[in-house]
Amino acid sequence: MKLLEVKDLNIEFYDVNPPQKVVKGVSFSMEKGEVLGIVGESGSGKTQTALSILRLLKSGSQISSGQIFFKGRDLAGYTREELQRVRGRKIAMIFQEPMTSLNPVLTVGSQIEEGLLLHTQLSPEERKKRALLAMEEAGLGEVKKLYGKYPHQLSGGMRQRVMIAAALVTEPELLIADEPTTALDVTVQAQILELLKEINKKHGMGILFISHDLAVIRRLCSRVLVMNEGRVEEEGEIHKVFEQPEKEYTKKLLAAIPHRRESLRKRRRG
Amino acid sequence: MKREKRNYNFILGAGLILFMLAFLLIGCFFTPYDPDAMDGGAKLAGPSLSHLFGCDHFGRDMLSRVMKGTGTTFFVALTTVALGGGLGIFIGAFTGYFGGWVDEVLMRFNDAVVSFPPILLALVFISLLGPGKYNVILALAIVLIPSFARITRSEFLRQREMDYVKSARLMGASHLRIMFVHIFPNALSSVLSMAAIGFNNAVLMEASMSYLGIGVQPPDASLGRMLSESQTYLLSAPWCAVFPGAAVILLALGFSMLGDGLVKKGGR
Amino acid sequence: MKNVLEVKDVSVSYEKGQKGKEVLKDISFEVRENEILGLVGESGCGKTTLSKAILGFVKISRGEILHYTKMPQMIFQDPYSSLNPKKKIGWILEEPLRMQKIPKAERKERVRQMAERAGLSKETLTRRPGELSGGQRQRVSIAAALLQGSRFLIADEPVSALDVTIQKQIMELMVNLQEETGLSILFISHDLNVIYQMCDRVLVMKDGKILEEGKTEDIFTNPGSDYTKELLLAAP
Helix, strand or coil: CCCEEEEEEEEEECCCCCCEEEEEEEEEEECCCCEEEEECCCCCCHHHHHHHHCCCCCCCEEEEEEEEEECCEEHHHCCHHHHHHHHHHHEEEECCCHHHHCCCCCCHHHHHHHHHHHHCCCCHHHHHHHHHHHHHHCCCCCHHHHHCCCHHHCCHHHHHHHHHHHHHCCCCCEEEEECCCCCCCHHHHHHHHHHHHHHHHHHCCEEEEEECCHHHHHHHCCEEEEEECCEEEEEEEHHHHHHCCCCHHHHHHHHHCCCCCCCCCCCCCC | CCCCCCCHHHHHHHHHHHHHHHHHHHHHHCCCCCCCCCCHHHCCCCCCCCCCCCECCCCCEHHHHHHHHHHHHHHHHHHHHHHHHHHHHHHHHHHHHHCHHHHHHHHHHHHHHHCCCHHHHHHHHHHHHCCCHHHHHHHHHHHHHHHHHHHHHHHHHHHCCCHHHHHHHHHCCCHHHHHHHHHHHHHHHHHHHHHHHHHHHHHHHHHHHHHCCCCCCCCCCCHHHHHHHHHHHCCCCCHHHHHHHHHHHHHHHHHHHHHHHHHHHHHC | CCEEEEEEEEEEECCCCCHHHEEEEEEEEEEECCCEEEEECCCCCCHHHHHHHHHCCCCCCEEEEEECCCCCEEECCCCCCCCCCCCCHHHHHHHHHHHCCCCHHHHHHHHHHHHHHCCCCCHHHHCCHHHCCHHHHHHHHHHHHHHCCCCEEEEECCCCCCCHHHHHHHHHHHHHHHHHHCCEEEEEECCHHHHHHHCCEEEEEECCEEEEEEEHHHHHHCCCCHHHHHHHHHCC
């Protein structure tokens, strides 16, 4: 059984005139424990696709047709309560901007425990124990001290680790990560990617990683989906797509990545 | 791309103002009777075909007087907003753009003005300056300054941090040019909605002051003055109060709706 | 080779007199004629403060900054705040010429030529910034900066907010225009690969200090500091 299966997904913005299709017939699937990347430029529909899985589309947009199966069951058939349970326990999501995805007036600890509070009957002591464990796993040092701190006291990288800890604490089977490293410095970005890899290996948690950055996708994912203007342009093993891209668009995208093989300067003075 | 919701406030407000404007403009050139001519035989005559709005206690034609009075009230409101708004925008632009001690001094002055109820403040100025149309304008203008200054200042504070302002500085544009050519167009929509609200307030305050007898002086017709004169006959000749009152309400409502409409337009 | 800018022992601290709170510490470097000098560093290293200090937006507490050309023009990261939203592109591009008191007919002609060189269509000139894409806006910023006529430009993360394909186009545009005009650019970026592709020399900054300075090839093949090595490893 597939972990996630998306079939002929269409999403449209219906509050513009005329309604605009932003995702057009997207299909893909993920095995248990797989790390799948979705890469695309702005307006490619990658974020809408990710949001639609947890039914988190903004008002004004909707799934116009298509199905999304989580472990073989159509998410459209879930009741509101079931969906709520899936959101917290089975599928977690982290976003680009860790400052706005954390509540500034709640302590780090209480935000990490939130998932446990909502979805389990654990005692407060047990919750705290698990939260501290998740924080350690997310690579946060001095977890006991951090537990009582507030988001603004942390750096961007640490905030993203807190988000990851909050996602990990309920041991979900799928983590959807929407540009989680885009706002971070390169060295921190590299650390977060390492962390995600480790977590994937250790827990067999599937990761759907959305990014505009092909280099980042390459470091983390085993398979990639290239999206452009709402469609899947190309899909395949990461090395195959990078080394022998089939579609023109993929080639163009690959050629545009800044690299250290050749300077753009025609006459760099030696 | 967005779905345009009809901005009914804006449309209705603009319609009302245009209607009143047409009404008073006609009044400038043509009134059915001389608004100051008294007709002893028609004292407190009710509305009829010859006097559509009836006559007041001196036998003056109400329709003509309402037309003239609307004109006076509108003129007072317009000049008040032009004067008070102009000064307020200037102060707000300087304080918002430069900040520092200029900001401190002018905004404390502003706070001082705001801390009094506007009508009371206007009364104080009138008692110093004496009654009369132009003194009313001056007093109301001073009262209006703070609200314009505050809204302009907050816009300028926000805009001055934008990169395009830095670009203009680096190009060598002068501070005045940056303030009024570069930044001001970006503050315009909030200033305009403020102006509509200011108009509304000016109409009501002029009417109240004339009602209290310290505004526009007779024989000039003013809506507030007419309301005040009519109260003795409120029961026997209600038309003397109803028509000027309706004109005040329509003007105030028009400007208020226009203001809301502009806020919505700008806020989008 | 002549310099367009010399920065000598410059320190900046936001709180007066506190040496520990310095955001820039004894920075010295020069920008030469006809070069793209890269400035690389992570957030909080002081690179934006440095550019502000050069432009006089931030007071320096020690040292001196010598300009040998007209005040440089700046290209910013966020193309959405760097253009006046209420003005048409044509007006925005004419503004630097207006400042130089150039007559209207000549202004129009020079704007038209520059727009063409920057890859902007004629129709763009009658639009407002809100109607343009991020890449087009950045082209407008570059054209406006060049019209100002300075021989020196500061570009603060000019391609970071753009999609990769657009990013490539803007990088190529900047390189081409630089090579045509021979002006100098201080190119600030956090992206080592972008720096590699564009710059002749590189400064590496960390915690308000310049860790190393050298020719691009040298820095990338033979980094002198551990921090530079770490940066190179983090960005393959």
